[in-house]
Amino acid sequence: MLEQFQSIGRDLFLAGVISSHGGNMSVRMGDRIFITRRGSMLARLGERDIVETGLGENDANVTLASTEIGVHRAIYQATSALAIVHSHPPYAIVQSLVKDEIVPVDSEGSYLLHKVPVVAAELTAGSREVAEMLPARLAEYDLVMLRGHGPFAIGHLLEEAYQLTSVFELTCKILTIAEGMTAEVKEYRKGSEQYGSW
Amino acid sequence: MTSRASVLPPLRGLRLDLSAQTQSQEELPAAVAHEVLGGRGLGAWLLLRERVFAADALGPENSLVFAPGPLTGTGAPASGRYSVSTRSPLTGTLFDGNSGGAWGSALRRLGYDYLVVAGACAARSYVFVGSQGVEWRPAGELWGADVPASLARLRDLHPRCEAAVIGPAGERGVLFASIVNNRGRSLGRGGLGAVMGAKNLKALVLAGDGGHRPPVADAERLKFVVYEAEKLLKSNPITSQALPEFGTAVLVNVLNQAGAFPTRNFRASQFEGAEAISGEALRKGYVQRRSACRGCGIGCARRTTAGGESGDGPEYESIWALGADCGVADLTAIVQAGYACNRAGMDTITMGATIACAMELTEEGLLAGGPRFGDARAVVEMTQATAAGEGLGEELGQGSARLAARYGRHELSMSVKGLELPAYDPRGMKGQGLAYATSSRGGCHLRANMLGPEILGVPKMIDRFATLGKAGLLINMQNLNAVLDSLSLCKFTGFAMKEDYYARLLSAVWGEPMEPQELLRIGERIWNLERLFNLAAGFGRADDTLPARLLHEPVAAGPARGQVVDLPPMLDEYYVSRGWDDAGVPAAAKLAALGLADAISVADLDMGRGAKAGVPAAGAA
Numbered sequence: 001m002l003e004q005f006q007s008i009g010r011d012l013f014l015a016g017v018i019s020s021h022g023g024n025m026s027v028r029m030g031d032r033i034f035i036t037r038r039g040s041m042l043a044r045l046g047e048r049d050i051v052e053t054g055l056g057e058n059d060a061n062v063t064l065a066s067t068e069i070g071v072h073r074a075i076y077q078a079t080s081a082l083a084i085v086h087s088h089p090p091y092a093i094v095q096s097l098v099k100d101e102i103v104p105v106d107s108e109g110s111y112l113l114h115k116v117p118v119v120a121a122e123l124t125a126g127s128r129e130v131a132e133m134l135p136a137r138l139a140e141y142d143l144v145m146l147r148g149h150g151p152f153a154i155g156h157l158l159e160e161a162y163q164l165t166s167v168f169e170l171t172c173k174i175l176t177i178a179e180g181m182t183a184e185v186k187e188y189r190k191g192s193e194q195y196g197s198w
Numbered sequence: 199m200t201s202r203a204s205v206l207p208p209l210r211g212l213r214l215d216l217s218a219q220t221q222s223q224e225e226l227p228a229a230v231a232h233e234v235l236g237g238r239g240l241g242a243w244l245l246l247r248e249r250v251f252a253a254d255a256l257g258p259e260n261s262l263v264f265a266p267g268p269l270t271g272t273g274a275p276a277s278g279r280y281s282v283s284t285r286s287p288l289t290g291t292l293f294d295g296n297s298g299g300a301w302g303s304a305l306r307r308l309g310y311d312y313l314v315v316a317g318a319c320a321a322r323s324y325v326f327v328g329s330q331g332v333e334w335r336p337a338g339e340l341w342g343a344d345v346p347a348s349l350a351r352l353r354d355l356h357p358r359c360e361a362a363v364i365g366p367a368g369e370r371g372v373l374f375a376s377i378v379n380n381r382g383r384s385l386g387r388g389g390l391g392a393v394m395g396a397k398n399l400k401a402l403v404l405a406g407d408g409g410h411r412p413p414v415a416d417a418e419r420l421k422f423v424v425y426e427a428e429k430l431l432k433s434n435p436i437t438s439q440a441l442p443e444f445g446t447a448v449l450v451n452v453l454n455q456a457g458a459f460p461t462r463n464f465r466a467s468q469f470e471g472a473e474a475i476s477g478e479a480l481r482k483g484y485v486q487r488r489s490a491c492r493g494c495g496i497g498c499a500r501r502t503t504a505g506g507e508s509g510d511g512p513e514y515e516s517i518w519a520l521g522a523d524c525g526v527a528d529l530t531a532i533v534q535a536g537y538a539c540n541r542a543g544m545d546t547i548t549m550g551a552t553i554a555c556a557m558e559l560t561e562e563g564l565l566a567g568g569p570r571f572g573d574a575r576a577v578v579e580m581t582q583a584t585a586a587g588e589g590l591g592e593e594l595g596q597g598s599a600r601l602a603a604r605y606g607r608h609e610l611s612m613s614v615k616g617l618e619l620p621a622y623d624p625r626g627m628k629g630q631g632l633a634y635a636t637s638s639r640g641g642c643h644l645r646a647n648m649l650g651p652e653i654l655g656v657p658k659m660i661d662r663f664a665t666l667g668k669a670g671l672l673i674n675m676q677n678l679n680a681v682l683d684s685l686s687l688c689k690f691t692g693f694a695m696k697e698d699y700y701a702r703l704l705s706a707v708w709g710e711p712m713e714p715q716e717l718l719r720i721g722e723r724i725w726n727l728e729r730l731f732n733l734a735a736g737f738g739r740a741d742d743t744l745p746a747r748l749l750h751e752p753v754a755a756g757p758a759r760g761q762v763v764d765l766p767p768m769l770d771e772y773y774v775s776r777g778w779d780d781a782g783v784p785a786a787a788k789l790a791a792l793g794l795a796d797a798i799s800v801a802d803l804d805m806g807r808g809a810k811a812g813v814p815a816a817g818a819a
Contacts, residue, residue: 001667029667030774080677080718082670111430139715142698156671157651159658194422198702 001027001034005050008085008162009042017089017169018042023150024066027083027158028076031055035065035072067126071134071152078135081154085161088150089169091176096147102171103195105178109171110189114198116145116168124149143168206231206708207413209240209311214325214332216397217258217317221332231311232720233793235704236267238294239684239724240312241283245292246727246797251734252805254812255287255389256371256396258318264362264402265312266302267686271412271493273420274703275427275695276688278303278492282362285735286388287396288373288548288597289616289640290813292731295377295385296644296683298491301404304360308408319398324363326356328405337400341369344541348401349380358406365543368395370587372595373814374548378540382499382510383491386545388617388639415709423702427695431495434694436654441498441690442488446514447477449621449649450522456653456662457757458626459518460619462525462571463554464612464747467623468756471527475517479529496690504533512536512546515643518621519550520581524557525571532574535581542585548597551618553580555598555611556590564605565590596814609746615640615737616813624748626758627652629660629668632768635742636672638728644689646675656693665764669771677721684724723792726784730798736810739782742769 005025012018023042026035033053036042040049053061053069055076062069072084095102102116117137121129124146134152137144143153143164151168155161178185206228213222234243241263245251253259266280280302286293305313308327322337340348345365352361361380368375368391375391376384385391394400414420431437440448453459454472461469473479484504490497501510512520512533520535521527539546553569553576560568568590569576583591593601598618602611612619617640624631629648637645650656651671660668678697682689685700697714705712743749744763752760773780777788783803789795 027667028670030669030771079715080674082674111433114426139713140698142696142714155657156674157658157660163658191422191425197419 002045002047002050004158005036006045008158009036009045011162012085012087012165013043015166015169017087017165019088023085023087024068024072025083025085025158026066026072028055028081033069033072033076035069037064038066070126070128070131074131074135075138075152075154079138079154081138083155083158083161085153085158085165086150087165089165089172091172092145092151092169093148094176095172096145101196102145102175104171104175105185106171106174108167109174110192110195112164112167113143113171114195115141116143116151117141118145118147120147205710209236210309211312211314212310212327212332213314213316215317216315216319216323216399219319219334231268234724234727235681235684235720236311237265237279237281237684237686238283238296238680239720239727240265241281241294242292242724242727242731244312244314245283245285246731249802250285251292251731251802252812253285255285255290255393256814258316258397260285260393262315262390262393263312264305264315266306267684268707269685269687269703271303271306272414272707273424273493274687274707275424275431276491276494276496276691277686278494279686279688280305281683281686282377282385282390284390284393285812286390286639287392287813288389290735290810291615291639291737292728292735293388293390293639294683295387295390296686297379297383297385298494298688299360299379299381299383300492301360301362301379302686303412303492304404304406304408306412307410308404309410313402315397315399315402318396322398322400324352324399324401324403326359326403326405329408340400342366345378345543346541349378352401352403353380356403356405359403360406361401361403363401363543364391364394365541365585367542367544367585367595368392369400370595371395372542372544372584373597374545376543376545378543381491382489384540384543387547387642388545391543414707416706420703420706423699423706427691427699427703428495430694430699431691436656436693437496437690441496444477444481445488445498445500447480447512447517449514450476450517451478452653453622455757456626457753457759458623458653459522460612460621460623461522463523463551463558463610464619464623464745465558466755467626467753467758469522469527472522474527475521475529475532477514480512480517484529484533491688494688496688498690502533504530504537507534507537509537509540511540515620516546516550519547520553520577521550523550523554523621524577526574526577528574531578535578538578538581538585544581544585547620548618549581549584549594550577551612552594552598552601553577555602556580556594558610559602559605559607562607562610564607600814612745612747613641614744615741617641619745622647622649623753623758624744624763625753625761627662628665628763628768629662629672631744631748631763631765632668632672632772633676635744635765635769636676636772638725638732644679646672646679648672648675650693657696663761665768666771669768669775672772673775674718676725677718680721680724681717684720719792723794726789726792726794727797729778729782729784730794730803733783734798734802734806735812736806738807739769739780742782
């Protein structure tokens with residue numbers, strides 16, 4: 001499990017979707033959660049950077065856990081997710097500042113995401129508000145964007161949640177570039193006008 | 199149970215009382231569809247409510263529930279399916295088979311969401327259901343006819359009908375007799391055909407077009423989601439190339455190379471003759487054409503010829519059971535043995551696995567004059583003898599667990615809860631061991647198959663030899679498959695599609711919001727209903743296990759060399775993740791959360807502890 005955290009954490013940093021100490025990840029095993037340590041560097045995770053705590057209730061380890069432990073716990077309690085990746089991708093953040101939902105125009109994003117809802121909160125990091133709001137949206141979509149902050153992606157495996165994160169940032173980059181062009185974007189996807197209703 | 203506001207119509211059912219030769223129409227509130235969808239879920243719901251766990255599986259008090267799902271016949275991909283649920287005479291568990299073809303669509307076109315068969319006919323009969331009502335007919339010359347002849351005769355008698363029949367095996371009480379429909383598809387496992395046979399019921403025949411269209415609330419929306427789903431199916435190499443090109447037999451070489459291809463009754467996990475019985479060999483020498491169930495674009499089925507005969511199949515599991523598991527590399531003999539099973543209406547997996555068990559008993563000196571590993575002719579002859587109920591075939595017809603027990607070596611039956619394991623050696627894919635042990639219908643790959651993540655990398659590749667950390671993934675898979683069997687959709691769509699697609703298909707058909715997570719919750723509810731039934735039928739933690747060979751005998755050679763399944767810690771993780779106690783009983787809080795607090799009485803649960811009455815026992819040696 002540590003190897004998974006290490007390789008995906010490093011990839012997140014190298015992809016430029018987190019800062020040196022940003023983002024967090026977790027997996028669920030039975031009634032336990034394994035989450036990255038608060039303030040850990042995801043590109044340099046060691047054994048002591050993975051914190052084990054309860055799914056149903058807190059224990060002393062929560063003092064070490066990521067700031068977002070409450071959000072992760074709420075998501076696990078409300079969904080079938082077994083892994084969560086939370087990152088701070090720049091293009092996704094830019095898109096979320098101007099949109100209530102993000103609909104991909106690229107092929108990969110269209111296949112995998114169709115549409116990503118954007119939600120807003122007054123306190124965006126580790127807040128009860130986010131913990132109450134996100135699980136309901138993640139019951140509908142495997143990736144939800146928190147405006148100005150970053151996406152929460154869920155999966156059965158850490159790699160799945162990471163893939164969605166990676167595809168989403170690329171989608172947002174393509175969108176941002178496309179929207180900056182003066183030429184009209186030519187539609188190539190049958191039925192794409194319905195993606196917003198996905 | 200849960201309830202929610204709905205515009206859904208009630209579920210409309212037809213109940214046939216074979217004992218009284220009467221029929222009645224009934225309705226269930228739409229809330230039941232919200233709770234368990236249809237198909238397998240509805241079968242579990244009805245049979246638990248009617249306390250079939252206390253029934254003699256071969257007695258008139260057992261019932262059969264035939265149920266398509268809400269997506270059957272709607273145009274959703276690979277949706278021409280239906281389930282049949284009952285208490286299995288082979289395992290004693292709740293059991294359902296799921297089949298393609300067009301029988302399920304025909305039932306919906308008659309305006310029914312399910313059909314319950316209760317009681318037993320006094321004389322050999324078949325039943326015809328048309329838009330004008332139910333006709334009770336004597337079976338006459340149909341009784342004794344094999345499956346193809348029965349289907350042909352019924353089609354003469356009722357042009358354009360859809361029929362589900364049993365063959366001589368079901369009539370004779372072979373405990374793994376199947377039900378077959380006239381699109382060549384079987385409800386193969388668990389002895390559903392034996393239950394029909396015990397009821398003196400040869401066939402259930404439906405008028406081909408009852409005039410009702412399965413309701414679709416938002417046809418435009420459905421069209422869009424189907425289009426999106428088919429894009430995935432057409433671009434995925436498993437659903438667009440491997441299965442259409444080679445059929446399921448494509449897995450022979452894949453599993454053999456992985457060292458997870460059980461050989462000679464699981465004494466090895468690689469077969470030296472795999473190439474000769476592979477999907478590639480089948481395509482080259484035997485396949486006439488491919489075929490597909492109604493509404494399916496994958497087309498995994500095969501029409502073949504061998505030794506002057508022609509017929510359907512064999513599928514991967516049949517090739518394995520009648521081939522590698524018996525040490526046989528003669529593909530012609532395997533195909534012919536498969537035809538014999540199809541004609542008689544028998545499950546090829548249990549047939550082959552039981553012959554393999556007999557072969558090991560013979561080699562151990564316990565079964566004088568029995569078949570030996572590698573004897574292709576013996577596989578064909580034993581299959582025919584079982585169908586005819588002749589000689590050793592009479593004993594083989596009771597399945598491997600009773601056969602092995604009869605000769606004092608129960609551990610040589612490679613089965614879980616009495617159902618023979620299929621073609622994946624869990625020592626080479628440990629998660630599959632947990633899947634077998636916890637399957638609600640016994641040794642089965644269709645409740646959940648870790649082939650995806652452990653071998654094919656779907657959705658992602660995981661370490662197949664790892665023990666812990668797989669319970670959650672398996673549970674999600676079990677829950678999702680319960681949903682697919684209840685919608686009813688083919689599981690092969692799952693190689694390309696995820697739960698969000700299924701949720702959106704159902705949402706379009708029902709005209710109501712349906713979240714993917716809610717769908718998985720429904721799957722979890724169905725799984726727990728099945729668990730409650732099985733607990734009341736006498737199954738518990740001690741039954742959630744594997745044959746001793748897989749727990750204690752390391753694989754001798756190949757990629758899985760040295761591996762056994764370390765089951766106890768996996769089972770502990772599984773129970774915790776399920777919200778069950780150490781004995782495998784769902785906790786009260788879990789049942790309450792799923793709306794199942796009143797699904798079964800404490801007395802019924804207590805009744806099941808340690809007792810498995812109501813199924814045929816092994817005969818004395």
